[in-house]
Amino acid sequence: MNRISLKNIKAFGYTGCLREEKENGQYFYVSVDMFLKDIPGAVSDDLTGTVDYSKVYKIAEDEVKTNRFDLIEHLAFVIGRKIIEAYDLIDSVSVTVSKPDAPIEGEFDTAEVMITVRRREAVIGFGGNMGDREEILKSAVKMISDDPAVELIKCSSLYETEPVGYEDQDDFLNGCLLIRTYLTPVELLHKLQAIENELHRVRTIKNGPRTVDLDLLLMTGVRLDTEELTIPHPRMYERAFVLVPLKEIGMYNGRIPDDKQVRYYGPFKPLN
Numbered sequence: 001m002n003r004i005s006l007k008n009i010k011a012f013g014y015t016g017c018l019r020e021e022k023e024n025g026q027y028f029y030v031s032v033d034m035f036l037k038d039i040p041g042a043v044s045d046d047l048t049g050t051v052d053y054s055k056v057y058k059i060a061e062d063e064v065k066t067n068r069f070d071l072i073e074h075l076a077f078v079i080g081r082k083i084i085e086a087y088d089l090i091d092s093v094s095v096t097v098s099k100p101d102a103p104i105e106g107e108f109d110t111a112e113v114m115i116t117v118r119r120r121e122a123v124i125g126f127g128g129n130m131g132d133r134e135e136i137l138k139s140a141v142k143m144i145s146d147d148p149a150v151e152l153i154k155c156s157s158l159y160e161t162e163p164v165g166y167e168d169q170d171d172f173l174n175g176c177l178l179i180r181t182y183l184t185p186v187e188l189l190h191k192l193q194a195i196e197n198e199l200h201r202v203r204t205i206k207n208g209p210r211t212v213d214l215d216l217l218l219m220t221g222v223r224l225d226t227e228e229l230t231i232p233h234p235r236m237y238e239r240a241f242v243l244v245p246l247k248e249i250g251m252y253n254g255r256i257p258d259d260k261q262v263r264y265y266g267p268f269k270p271l272n
Contacts, residue, residue: 002039004033004036008031009064010027013065014068015070030097032083034093035091072099081182092118099112119182120181122216123246125242127175127212128173160265161263172241176246188219189229192216
């Protein structure tokens with residue numbers, strides 16, 4: 001991994017949990033380490049093949065000057081987000097914020113935090129069985145890919161499956177997406193839930209009919225088990241209608257459970 005760094009950007013700001021910090025302000029020092037798989041400009045000597053150091057400087061300086069956060073942790077996170085949003089080349093960015101005049105009794109050089117923001121690959125399972133199934137799924141995938149925090153990498157074909165659990169309903173269409181994002185798992189979950197709501201997803205019967213179902217199945221380097229979200233998805237390896245499209249996009253190479261209910265429906269090109 002290649003690295004580009006900008007060290008000790010000095011800027012006057014107002015982040016702090018005390019009232020006098022927000023009123024009087026103080027100097028902060030920001031260091032940015034940007035990690036990139038490739039820097040095309042290193043070979044081509046083309047300015048467009050790297051990051052603009054002055055732009056990175058301006059992002060950090062502006063965020064320090066304009067925000068009045070309580071925590072330098074959050075200030076570092078916001079700076080990292082702004083920088084990674086500005087450059088698709090960057091895989092991750094670590095931002096260090098130093099606060100030498102922090103209101104702490106005793107002798108010390110500086111109070112300092114380092115926060116890393118990174119892009120990860122994630123897999124989203126999608127399906128639905130109400131209305132014009134394919135058109136609704138196209139709308140869902142387009143809404144996901146239109147988010148500036150998301151890059152669509154691969155999309156599987158569509159597969160038709162019989163309902164599981166509650167059987168008095170129409171067959172489903174299912175598929176999987178591979179994306180790249182700098183959103184956290186919970187942020188991505190909330191984005192998916194908002195899209196479901198916009199497409200009139202109603203939760204009245206468990207495993208019942210629905211216009212669209214969007215599940216966060218996997219995220220590289222993430223294992224999570226909370227009341228709100230579990231990654232990897234706890235039941236995905238039991239479901240052929242998930243594993244078949246997952247295998248198609250190259251994110252699963254194991255055994256597919258015996259399940260004749262999964263039928264190939266056809267290619268899926270949601271962004272055409």
